[in-house]
Amino acid sequence: MSLIDELKARSNNSCELCSSGTNLSLYEVGPSSSNVRGNEIYLCAKCIAQIDKKEDFNPAHWSCLTTAMWSEVPAVQVTAWRMLNRLRRESWAAEALDMMYLDDENLKWAKATGDHEDDGSVDLHRDANGHQLENGDSVVLVRSLDVKGSTVNARLGTVVKNIRLDPNDTDYIEGRIEGQAIMIKTMYVRKQNAQIIT
Numbered sequence: 001m002s003l004i005d006e007l008k009a010r011s012n013n014s015c016e017l018c019s020s021g022t023n024l025s026l027y028e029v030g031p032s033s034s035n036v037r038g039n040e041i042y043l044c045a046k047c048i049a050q051i052d053k054k055e056d057f058n059p060a061h062w063s064c065l066t067t068a069m070w071s072e073v074p075a076v077q078v079t080a081w082r083m084l085n086r087l088r089r090e091s092w093a094a095e096a097l098d099m100m101y102l103d104d105e106n107l108k109w110a111k112a113t114g115d116h117e118d119d120g121s122v123d124l125h126r127d128a129n130g131h132q133l134e135n136g137d138s139v140v141l142v143r144s145l146d147v148k149g150s151t152v153n154a155r156l157g158t159v160v161k162n163i164r165l166d167p168n169d170t171d172y173i174e175g176r177i178e179g180q181a182i183m184i185k186t187m188y189v190r191k192q193n194a195q196i197i198t
Contacts (some may be wrong), residue, residue: 007040017043017076018046018061019064026038026041029078031112032138037073050062054133057086057091063092065087077106082110085117086116099184129191137162141158141189145188153178
């Protein structure tokens, strides 16, 4: 039986944290050794995006942890403990943490990433109106920009298609204007066709 088939059988083909039955995939709970098996769990895309801080953190989604924390699967326990720590300002999460028990080995594993020291805040690439930007989006310049060392004309209203996010700094994106790749501050763009957040 393949690993993915084992995970499907173990989880009843549902997310091992929130019990969702859609967009499921294997998730490796780090840190891991290349030859160790047992750190994989079966999760939905929403849980993965929030665990990996690629989506805004939604505390309401994580009420499922009060059930998942009792799983017999160490990787599920470790993930639940980490997420409860991110939510520790919520009274229900603090109570769940007080009740939860991890043996010494799993507690060491849970603390290995340092994730338990973070709060739920997520640093994402956002445009001038607060919309989340993603690779491949099109944006519009909200002001004219001077591009140092170039004759590129970056005027207000210029559309920049197929942007790439700077993986090291959420304040910058990369785009092409007049065929030249330039770095642009996210505060100077708005996502094309996005509604204004009020």
